[in-house]
Amino acid sequence: MRLPTPLLRGTLIKRYKRFLADITLETGEEITAHCANPGAMLGLNMPGLPVYISKSDNPKRKLQYSLELVELPTGLVGINTSxxxxxxxxxxxxxxxxxxxxxxxxxxxxxxxxxxxxxxxxxxxxxxxxxxxxxxxxxxxxxxxxxxxxxxxxxxxxxxxxxxxxxxxxxxxxxxxxxxxxxxxxxxxxxxxxxxxxxxxxxxxxxxxxxxxxxxxxxxxxxxxxxxxxxxxxxx
Missing domain, CATH: 3.40.1350.60 (Trna Endonuclease; Chain: A, domain 1)
Structure with a gap:
């Protein structure tokens, strides 16, 4: 399955209210992304973790960005439950x-x-x-x-x-x-x-x-x- 490209790399600030994540992009911009995961995300929601996000061009979306991958020292983890x-x-x-x-x-x-x-x-x-x-x-x-x-x-x-x-x-x-x-x-x-x-x-x-x-x-x-x-x- 192809991911939306190109993905943007950033750093997780915090994940909260289950479906929201604040992220600092490599440009320094801070954004809020949709987190399509209702679970606890143990080990994947720690501030400072590198993450990859996609950006939608749909003007009707409330949040343009979506959290797609979390990068751990052991490899990438997909968190989108859809x-x-x-x-x-x-x-x-x-x-x-x-x-x-x-x-x-x-x-x-x-x-x-x-x-x-x-x-x-x-x-x-x-x-x-x-x-x-x-x-x-x-x-x-x-x-x-x-x-x-x-x-x-x-x-x-x-x-x-x-x-x-x-x-x-x-x-x-x-x-x-x-x-x-x-x-x-x-x-x-x-x-x-x-x-x-x-x-x-x-x-x-x-x-x-x-x-x-x-x-x-x-x-x-x-x-x-x-x-x-x-x-x-x-x-x-």
């Missing part, structure tokens, strides 16, 4: 996910369950459908371990329950975690930060929901799916 669906959509079209390569078609944002929308419905004409939910991962507390989520998410718990219900009805259900960072080699849930979600993941696993995790190649021009990461699933 991108994983785009990245996975491109990967499905190009059949870059071997575990999902058998499907000839897919449809995005399909209503299902109790007032929910699944990110992708694969092979929708089949009697036994495949429901694919995508989650953005940007948290790592070290040791090359990516984790999800970085705070409790009622929406995420609901999605796991909806996927479990689809399995019970005879369909296939998959939760795919996309790690928007380049410094991790495995994935796990985060019971210390989000015990409710970790418990829901264990219940979903026991119900037959499948889990996949992929990381990304990231530079200032694009973010693309890369390699499958092993998942350390909860056992109790």
């Amino acid at each position: 991108y994983p669906n785009k990245i996975i959509g491109e990967a499905l079209k190009s059949k870059l996910i071997p575990e999902l390569g058998e499907y000839a078609s897919f449809k995005a944002e399909v209503k299902y369950g109790e007032n929910s929308r699944v990110d992708f419905l694969l092979d929708e004409q089949s009697t036994h459908k495949t429901y694919l939910e995508v989650k953005n991962v940007h948290l790592s507390l070290g040791n090359a371990l990516a984790q999800f989520p970085d705070c409790e998410t009622d929406r995420g718990v609901k999605h796991l329950k909806e996927l479990s219900n689809m399995v019970e009805q005879g369909h296939r259900a998959i939760n795919l975690y996309l790690v928007q960072r380049t410094d991790c080699d495995r994935f796990s849930f985060a019971p210390d930060l989000a015990p409710k979600y970790a418990a829901a993941a264990l219940a979903a696993q026991n119900a037959g929901v499948e889990f996949l995790c992929y990381d990304c190649d990231i530079n200032v021009e694009e973010i693309c799916i890369s390699s499958r990461l092993p998942i350390l699933l909860p056992t109790s």
Whole structure:
């Protein structure tokens, strides 16, 4: 997925009210950017971190700038939570996910369950459908371990329950975690930060929901799916 270009480099002053970030550009100008990430952004919201932002030419936008990448000593991290669906959509079209390569078609944002929308419905004409939910991962507390989520998410718990219900009805259900960072080699849930979600993941696993995790190649021009990461699933 191509990023808006050219990205501008700056330094994070502070991130606040979840969706706002004050940044000093390399020119010295201070601007406020939209931060498309409702999570806690642990380790990615520290003042002084180098960041990359895009600038929109849309005059109707309240904020011209958007925070796209955070630069850590270990590599770049994508923080825009709207991108994983785009990245996975491109990967499905190009059949870059071997575990999902058998499907000839897919449809995005399909209503299902109790007032929910699944990110992708694969092979929708089949009697036994495949429901694919995508989650953005940007948290790592070290040791090359990516984790999800970085705070409790009622929406995420609901999605796991909806996927479990689809399995019970005879369909296939998959939760795919996309790690928007380049410094991790495995994935796990985060019971210390989000015990409710970790418990829901264990219940979903026991119900037959499948889990996949992929990381990304990231530079200032694009973010693309890369390699499958092993998942350390909860056992109790």
